[in-house]
Amino acid sequence: MVNLEEMSRLESKDILKLVKSHTDITDEDRTTMYVIAKFLENEKFKASLSGAYSLYINSFHYFGESRVRKTIDADFSTRLKENVETYLDSWSKKCGFKIEGMKTTRASNLKFKIVSPVINRNLQKTGDFIKVQVDLNIGDDESEQGVASPKEVMVNKFNLKLTVVDRRLKDLVDFIINIDAYYPDGISKSELIDMVYAENKRELAEISTIENIQDCLRQAEKFSFSSASKISKQECVTWFFNIINGLIDRGIPDSYVFFRGDWYPPK
Structure with missing residues (x-):
């Protein structure tokens, strides 16, 4: 039995290990996790992943399978307050992604989609594309890099x-x-x-x-x-x-x- 009290925040490298080694996840899930890992490893953002998708990733990490609700949305927060859109544009191009549908919500969060080629276990592009829906809380002074426990x-x-x-x-x-x-x-x-x-x-x-x-x-x-x-x-x-x-x-x-x-x- 896993012990919740002993669980620390997962890092980008933990997710990339799942992406490369896990045989039972779909290419769509693998790609979403890969996109999230690349977002988390960016030192400019120092982003934190919370919400349902963090539970989804943790389930794979600790149980070797999903035992929780599947979602297609990723909830991030970042301490970054200025030039966020500029950094996002630069990051996405560097990673081979595309940012789509950027808008500011009533809560002053940024909502957008990260468009990525679907990858297989060998991290090879399959020819299909997937869109990861992101809700980014900017200027969060309590944001801690990694995946929430x-x-x-x-x-x-x-x-x-x-x-x-x-x-x-x-x-x-x-x-x-x-x-x-x-x-x-x-x-x-x-x-x-x-x-x-x-x-x-x-x-x-x-x-x-x-x-x-x-x-x-x-x-x-x-x-x-x-x-x-x-x-x-x-x-x-x-x-x-x-x-x-x-x-x-x-x-x-x-x-x-x-x-x-x-x-x-x-x-």
């Missing part, structure tokens, strides 16, 4: 869903699927409590309402995703709110373990 992303997604009730279902789904993947024997109440930001702990009771549960179940009907996990969308919703209810239930000791949808005394 699974726990770092899980904690962030957990608290995003706690803070923004009407946020899309993907954070809830990613949190539950990764809890199941990284804690196959269950996770204790005390460990889950530690994942909740201090400012959110007082709000837990307000989140677990019939209205919020029903809203998430309605979202689940329309939400589609690809994952090796056998947990259904509806189960993700049920498990998530069972976690919340357990955290606010003083009758459940901190030593109790949440395992596949319910709470159990420790073995």
Whole structure:
């Protein structure tokens, strides 16, 4: 069993090792990972990869396979504040990529697509092309170069869903699927409590309402995703709110373990 506490941030070289050695990933996945690795190794950007794709890469690195939700978007952040578009243009040409559809979002992030030739395991071009959708948060003073660790992303997604009730279902789904993947024997109440930001702990009771549960179940009907996990969308919703209810239930000791949808005394 992998230990989340011992996991450090992956570097560009770790991803390139996956790209060159892993036999079970598609050429499209291989190319996306290659593009991400080249972006991360750029010393001008000192970029950080977070979000669902960081979980996807970590799953391959630690399990040798994908056990989490597949995504086609890459969420980066960089401390770089000025001349970002100029650096992107120079970097893409040097790597043989093309930048497409550059635009600034309401949050002042840059959204664009990196167009790359599809490569095979020998890093040879196949004649096809792939577009990697990038959301780049610029001027992030806390950005740390590399791929965010699974726990770092899980904690962030957990608290995003706690803070923004009407946020899309993907954070809830990613949190539950990764809890199941990284804690196959269950996770204790005390460990889950530690994942909740201090400012959110007082709000837990307000989140677990019939209205919020029903809203998430309605979202689940329309939400589609690809994952090796056998947990259904509806189960993700049920498990998530069972976690919340357990955290606010003083009758459940901190030593109790949440395992596949319910709470159990420790073995």
